[in-house]
Amino acid sequence: MDYSCPSEHGIALIIINKMLLGMGVGLIIVGSLVVTDGSDTDHVRQVLNSITVTIGSSTVGSLVNTLSILMIVTGVAIFVVTWFSLLGIIFQKRFLLITYAIIVLLLLIPQITVISLWNKTEKESRDKDKMIEALNRGYTKDKIINSNPLSRSWNFMFMTHSCCGVNPVLTTTNDFDNTPWCTTEGSCQATSSQIPxxxxxxxxxxxxxxxxxxxxxxxxxxxYHLKGCYDVIKKKMLPLTPSTNGVIVTTILLQIVAGTFALWYSYQFKKI
Incomplete structure (x- = not known):
């Protein structure tokens, strides 16, 4: 198979590809960090997983995991497809460059989907009403042994992060009043406790x-811990958002440049 040294434009496309390759790796890393961030001992993450969002009636945790996996898959696809461009440049094969450009531009769809849904999820996860709804639905026992996993996670979060409820607890009337622990069964329902x-x-x-x-x-x-856990839960999502947005937006811009430049460059060849 014949090959030749790339022209100046070819070298420029190679440089763009190297940058895109790096961003593909970045997507894989960021996505992997988010997925592995949800260990069983991370009680804040477990609480976050119980907060529902309007997107397909999913929970914040499950949707974030899905979007993170989509980021990883997209990153792998970008990593693989960049070789089409490199081979197309070296061997001056127009069909390889066109294939590369089409795939790279099509990969904009999952990227835009991820960044859109991620920011919507992050916004909804900061909704206090949704946090209180999760507490009301899932807090059933003031125990850390022989307790359901979600109640246990709430209790460990209260202890380890020095907070209580979602809003600050000021009186015996507080965020726990509508939980099963207070309305159905438990020491609160028996009036022997007002807070865990x-x-x-x-x-x-x-x-x-x-x-x-x-x-x-x-x-x-x-x-008792006066402050509510709203900020604790909110901060679990916020550190992830800037890095996610930064990597995805940069990758999208590089994809647009790489795809359009590859199409233009492919038509500079006299033959396939």
Missing amino acids: RACCINITESTYNSAPTSCHASVNPGT
Whole structure:
């Protein structure tokens, strides 16, 4: 197969491809970081997974995982397809460059989809009403042993992040009033507790059951974590958004440049 040294335009396209190749790797890395961020011991992430969004009635966690996997797949596709361009330049094969350009431009669709849905999901995950809805739906037990996974995650988040509920707890009337723990069964429904023991200051796994009644029953100021967990949950999404947006937007711009430049360059060849 004949090949020749690339022209100046060919070298320019090679440079663009190298940049796009790097962004493809970036998509894979960012997507992988998000997917692996949801370990079983990450209780904030587990709570985040219980917050529903309007997009297909999904949860924030499941939708973020889906979008992250789509990022990884797109990154792999970009990584592979760049070789079509390199081979097309070296061997001056127009059909390889045209194939490359078409695929690169088609890959704009999942990229735009990811960035659009990601930002919509991030916005909805910051909705306090949705967080309270998740608390009301999922908090059933003031226990860290023999408790359902979601209640356990809420309790561990209260302990480890020194917060309580979603909004700040100011009185015995608080975000827990409409949870199954208060309305159906549990120490709150039995009126022996007003807030979970996990909200009490200096409570650990070993001292959980001996939390003072002045805290969980009387809700005396200074005995419990005053601040709500809204900021804790919100910050779980916010650090991911700038890096995701930055990588995707940069990749989209490079894809547009690479695709259009490859089409133009392919028609500079006298023959296929």
